[in-house]
Amino acid sequence: MGQVITANRLKDGTVVFLGPDVGWVEQIAEARVFDAADSIAPALAATKKDEQDNLVIDVYAIDVDSKNGILRPTKLREAIRATGPTVHPEHGKSAANRG
Amino acid sequence: MYRYDEFDATFVSERVEQFRDQVARRLSGELTEDQFKLHRLMNGVYLQLHAYMLRVAIPYGVLSSRQLRKLAHVARRYDKGFAHFTTRQNVQYNWPALADCPDILAELATVEMHAIQTSGNCIRNVTADQFAGVAADEVVDPRPYAEILRQWSSLHPEYSFLPRKFKLALTGAAHDRAAIQVHDIGLQVVRNEAGEIGFTVYVGGGQGRSSFVAKKIRDFLPEADLLAYVDAIVRVYNLEGRRDNKYKARIKILVHEKGIDAMREAVEAEFARRPDNLLTLPQADIDTITAYFAMPPLDARTTDAPGTAERRAADPRFAAFVDSNVSAHKVAGYGIVTISLKPIGGIPGDATADQMDAVADLAARYSSDELRVTHEQNLVLPHVALDDLPVVYDALDAVGLATPNIGLVTDIISCPGLDYCALATARSIPVAQRISEHFGEGARSREIGELKIKISGCINACGHHHVGHIGILGLERKGVETYQLTLGGTADETCSLGELTGPGFSSDEVVDAVETLVDTYLGLRHDSAETFLTAFRRVGMAPFKQALYEKNVGAGI
Ligand code: SF4
Numbered sequence: 292m293g294q295v296i297t298a299n300r301l302k303d304g305t306v307v308f309l310g311p312d313v314g315w316v317e318q319i320a321e322a323r324v325f326d327a328a329d330s331i332a333p334a335l336a337a338t339k340k341d342e343q344d345n346l347v348i349d350v351y352a353i354d355v356d357s358k359n360g361i362l363r364p365t366k367l368r369e370a371i372r373a374t375g376p377t378v379h380p381e382h383g384k385s386a387a388n389r390g
Numbered sequence: 391m392y393r394y395d396e397f398d399a400t401f402v403s404e405r406v407e408q409f410r411d412q413v414a415r416r417l418s419g420e421l422t423e424d425q426f427k428l429h430r431l432m433n434g435v436y437l438q439l440h441a442y443m444l445r446v447a448i449p450y451g452v453l454s455s456r457q458l459r460k461l462a463h464v465a466r467r468y469d470k471g472f473a474h475f476t477t478r479q480n481v482q483y484n485w486p487a488l489a490d491c492p493d494i495l496a497e498l499a500t501v502e503m504h505a506i507q508t509s510g511n512c513i514r515n516v517t518a519d520q521f522a523g524v525a526a527d528e529v530v531d532p533r534p535y536a537e538i539l540r541q542w543s544s545l546h547p548e549y550s551f552l553p554r555k556f557k558l559a560l561t562g563a564a565h566d567r568a569a570i571q572v573h574d575i576g577l578q579v580v581r582n583e584a585g586e587i588g589f590t591v592y593v594g595g596g597q598g599r600s601s602f603v604a605k606k607i608r609d610f611l612p613e614a615d616l617l618a619y620v621d622a623i624v625r626v627y628n629l630e631g632r633r634d635n636k637y638k639a640r641i642k643i644l645v646h647e648k649g650i651d652a653m654r655e656a657v658e659a660e661f662a663r664r665p666d667n668l669l670t671l672p673q674a675d676i677d678t679i680t681a682y683f684a685m686p687p688l689d690a691r692t693t694d695a696p697g698t699a700e701r702r703a704a705d706p707r708f709a710a711f712v713d714s715n716v717s718a719h720k721v722a723g724y725g726i727v728t729i730s731l732k733p734i735g736g737i738p739g740d741a742t743a744d745q746m747d748a749v750a751d752l753a754a755r756y757s758s759d760e761l762r763v764t765h766e767q768n769l770v771l772p773h774v775a776l777d778d779l780p781v782v783y784d785a786l787d788a789v790g791l792a793t794p795n796i797g798l799v800t801d802i803i804s805c806p807g808l809d810y811c812a813l814a815t816a817r818s819i820p821v822a823q824r825i826s827e828h829f830g831e832g833a834r835s836r837e838i839g840e841l842k843i844k845i846s847g848c849i850n851a852c853g854h855h856h857v858g859h860i861g862i863l864g865l866e867r868k869g870v871e872t873y874q875l876t877l878g879g880t881a882d883e884t885c886s887l888g889e890l891t892g893p894g895f896s897s898d899e900v901v902d903a904v905e906t907l908v909d910t911y912l913g914l915r916h917d918s919a920e921t922f923l924t925a926f927r928r929v930g931m932a933p934f935k936q937a938l939y940e941k942n943v944g945a946g947i
């Protein structure tokens with residue numbers, strides 16, 4: 292259905308997503324979703340500045356879709372990044388989601 | 391065990407301060423990620439899926455209680471309360487903040503530990519038989535030589551930028567518990583007919599995209615020539631190893647492409663050309679290092695251990711523990727206790743901070759303060775009096791560490807896979823957990839006997855799947871996890887690489903597929919003394935293949 296931009300925060304490595312306003316958010320649910328109407332290219336180019344400013348590293352775009360109103364990466368790797376290890380539901384973002 | 395001298399201590403703490411400065415400069419923006427990454431990796435800090443990962447070396451798998459307590463402390467204070475023991479006798483923290491890594495390394499330095507050369511194209515942590523110095527079947531203790539190699543290879547200026555990473559492993563017993571034939575250099579410490587110590591040297595073994603059993607390059611290398619000869623091998627590799635293609639850069643490819651005879655010729659020529667005595671080991675130095683590894687004073691203990699015999703008779707689980715987790719010690723009245731980090735349904739190799747503290751306490755009280763880490767992701771108490779087994783077992787049981795399954799179907803090696811690893815193509819831990827739950831701890835797993843299952847989450851083979859009696863490789867096909875099975879691999883002295891059964895299985899099918907293999911084995915073995923591996927070697931792939939692909943409808947992804 293669309294794409295979001297993801298990265299890791301430099302300081303602690305936490306997985307982050309580009310938010311709708313300025314800055315990065317920790318939950319994919321709060322990420323800005325790009326689609327045909329909202330082209331990802333300029334936003335992706337603009338994140339270079341956040342890399343230069345030492346906020347994030349390893350920036351890239353991922354595909355997402357929405358199931359029952361919940362935003363999910365289409366690839367398993369990215370789904371695990373977005374929610375945390377499947378073998379440790381008490382750690383990572385799935386814990387934050389519950390809490 | 392080895393204690394840092396002044397040189398080691400200064401070297402490690404200087405290194406921590408250098409890294410502290412590098413991290414500060416990275417966080418302030420003075421260094422870009424490209425400039426910093428090399429330094430980060432040189433200090434064992436990776437970026438994984440969810441966070442940074444810090445890999446700490448446990449040289450040749452030897453730990454003291456004090457060190458294990460420090461590892462527990464780091465897990466508690468800087469991480470999420472647990473750590474992961476790997477197939478390279480390292481320990482990994484999955485969630486450290488980059489900003490904390492210098493402090494973590496400074497804490498580790500206080501107990502003589504570090505993360506140097508746990509990453510990068512250099513000589514990595516030297517590994518060894520986890521029973522070194524204590525196994526009843528051992529000829530010579532390999533640890534002094536492992537320590538000499540560690541010192542020689544630490545920040546070796548010529549070998550800091552090899553074509554690719556380089557791994558050495560040592561054993562001093564004929565029965566290989568250190569998987570030396572799947573290492574870049576494998577060394578077996580031996581004695582010749584005259585009783586002199588030397589090494590049988592293997593080169594070019596390794597798993598991964600191209601996997602090879604190492605070739606023997608020298609039958610008997612005299613003790614004093616250890617460094618000179620290993621140096622000659624690494625130099626030939628450094629000069630001739632491919633740097634144009636990452637996948638062809640390991641020494642195994644050089645040995646394969648050049649052929650072992652030409653490789654031997656090149657190494658011997660290089661060895662012959664060294665300036666006299668430059669790297670010849672002085673006997674006095676060997677003796678000094680060897681003295682660090684002397685057997686601790688062990689009180690004379692009874693060999694019949696009446697308390698243990700009594701408990702055995704009364705408690706079948708304890709009896710099972712003694713049978714599978716206790717191995718023969720050099721000293722009468724003592725045993726080597728392997729602590730399984732594979733509880734049924736658990737994550738192979740993970741230990742909580744509380745568990746690590748409990749094990750450290752046990753080592754202090756019952757094992758002369760010594761511990762070992764195995765490449766099969768378990769811990770070892772190397773010197774436990776047989777009479778102390780009931781109390782040690784009870785204490786382990788209290789923290790969930792008394793699973794009596796060493797060497798059995800549930801003692802599974804598993805790499806972190808797609809739950810953590812940035813390179814993974816599929817998850818491996820959940821497969822290990824489901825297999826473990828399927829077979830459980832009961833009589834059936836005992837009836838199956840020795841069976842090594844090893845799982846990797848990608849072709850890099852950190853989970854040693856090539857040398858599993860049953861190997862499982864997780865791949866991705868069209869966005870879905872799929873698992874290939876290999877049979878007949880082993881990393882011991884009869885080293886062989888597993889053979890692919892055929893098309894892979896889905897995540898839903900893979901446990902059933904393993905069950906089919908086990909069931910087929912049970913049906914065709916001569917008797918319970920014939921292990922899975924022996925039976926496979928006798929009958930070959932055909933019956934297993936037939937059972938797998940006729941039975942599993944829907945297979946063949
Ligand atoms: S085998 Fe692959 S998935 Fe597993 S730890 Fe190694 S690189 Fe990661």
